[in-house]
Amino acid sequence: MSAAASRILGVGTYVPPRVWSNHDLSRLMDTSDEWIQQRTGIKQRHWVDLNEETGPSDLALKASLKALEAAKTKKEEIELIIFATLSPDAFFPGSGCFLQAKLGLTDVPALDIRQQCSGFIYGLSIADQFIKTGTYKKVLLVGAEVHSKVLDRTTRGRDVSVLFGDGAGAAVIGATDGSAKDGSRVISTHLYADGTHAKELWIKAPGTAYAGDSITHERVDEGDFFPKMNGKTVFVHACKKMSESLTRALEQQGLRPSDVDLYLFHQANARITEAVAKQLELPADKVFNTIDRFANTTAATIPIGMDEAIKAGRLKPGMLVACAVFGAGFTWATALIRW
Ligand SMILES: CC(C)(COP(=O)(O)OP(=O)(O)OC[C@H]1O[C@@H](n2cnc3c(N)ncnc32)[C@H](O)[C@@H]1OP(=O)(O)O)[C@@H](O)C(=O)NCCC(=O)NCCS
Numbered sequence: 001m002s003a004a005a006s007r008i009l010g011v012g013t014y015v016p017p018r019v020w021s022n023h024d025l026s027r028l029m030d031t032s033d034e035w036i037q038q039r040t041g042i043k044q045r046h047w048v049d050l051n052e053e054t055g056p057s058d059l060a061l062k063a064s065l066k067a068l069e070a071a072k073t074k075k076e077e078i079e080l081i082i083f084a085t086l087s088p089d090a091f092f093p094g095s096g097c098f099l100q101a102k103l104g105l106t107d108v109p110a111l112d113i114r115q116q117c118s119g120f121i122y123g124l125s126i127a128d129q130f131i132k133t134g135t136y137k138k139v140l141l142v143g144a145e146v147h148s149k150v151l152d153r154t155t156r157g158r159d160v161s162v163l164f165g166d167g168a169g170a171a172v173i174g175a176t177d178g179s180a181k182d183g184s185r186v187i188s189t190h191l192y193a194d195g196t197h198a199k200e201l202w203i204k205a206p207g208t209a210y211a212g213d214s215i216t217h218e219r220v221d222e223g224d225f226f227p228k229m230n231g232k233t234v235f236v237h238a239c240k241k242m243s244e245s246l247t248r249a250l251e252q253q254g255l256r257p258s259d260v261d262l263y264l265f266h267q268a269n270a271r272i273t274e275a276v277a278k279q280l281e282l283p284a285d286k287v288f289n290t291i292d293r294f295a296n297t298t299a300a301t302i303p304i305g306m307d308e309a310i311k312a313g314r315l316k317p318g319m320l321v322a323c324a325v326f327g328a329g330f331t332w333a334t335a336l337i338r339w
Contacts, residue, residue: 144168195329263322264306319339
């Protein structure tokens with residue numbers, strides 16, 4: 001039987017303990033705390049211990065166990081795992097399979113999705129559809145990243161490497177018949193992409209679109225295995241697409257920006273968030289930011305924002321939450337949630 005809607009039953013997060021301040025990075029490359037804070041609002045990020053065998057599925061496991069506890073859900077109740085990451089444990093198989101094994105589950109389908117900073121909202125939309133059709137009652141949705149191991153932590157890669165942090169966030173999404181007094185549910189999700197900008201932010205290798213072998217010494221020397229970004233183009237599109245799509249999502253529901261209790265935007269740069277808030281005339285106290293402490297954790301950003309907002313007493317049952325995200329692809333997405 002199909003469900004009236006899906007709702008977020010609980011969230012959990014995990015970040016590795018080691019904190020790297022901007023000062024720490026200035027010992028690795030030619031950068032400064034002043035430059036990073038002024039341009040991005042980032043003060044620090046968490047990175048895994050580079051000597052340890054830690055992949056995103058390890059961070060995801062810790063976040064998932066917390067989410068299951070918050071959702072009062074036994075892991076055996078999970079019928080689908082959706083794993084959003086751009087920094088998977090391995091080229092294949094997907095990190096969802098690694099996570100499934102680490103959770104001690106078998107037979108549960110595990111789906112990896114690759115929409116980068118938009119991954120969690122894309123995943124929420126997929127979970128929402130599966131639940132509404134009655135296919136599954138409980139879905140584990142995870143966004144997890146280990147960026148640090150694929151960043152060029154030298155001056156050559158400083159425009160990108162200072163921006164990213166490692167971390168994981170998970171949510172248990174469950175069916176609701178709509179009878180909850182507070183109306184808790186995923187109200188809407190909208191997904192977008194524009195692949196004409198795919199190479200404005202990407203990692204070229206390893207890939208199979210090359211003539212010849214994918215992995216060569218020359219490509220290692222060229223830095224093809226590190227992310228490359230046209231920062232200004234990404235910046236302009238992120239501001240425009242997040243504002244436009246959020247406005248459309250609210251209008252579709254007959255809502256005004258002032259009806260929203262909390263805005264959770266993707267955290268790539270404090271200046272992007274400020275520009276979107278300014279354009280939509282949002283009061284600063286309704287926009288919840290985490291970039292100063294965690295930097296850009298890509299697919300983990302939105303659930304980390306949810307969890308931190310709950311801990312800070314800023315996100316409570318019954319609130320109307322608006323999420324807008326933007327990332328490589330380009331991909332972008334919105335979600336309106338009655339918490
Ligand atoms: C990356 C970003 C912070 C750069 O800010 P910017 O104001 O565009 O800075 P610029 O690219 O003009 O660089 C200015 C100078 O700082 C230098 N610079 C770049 N990174 C630096 C760093 N980490 N430390 C010090 N200097 C740095 C540049 O080399 C450049 O030097 P030059 O003027 O001598 O050539 C900004 O473009 C951005 O945030 N873009 C969007 C990123 C994003 O959202 N990514 C994820 C998408 S989900």
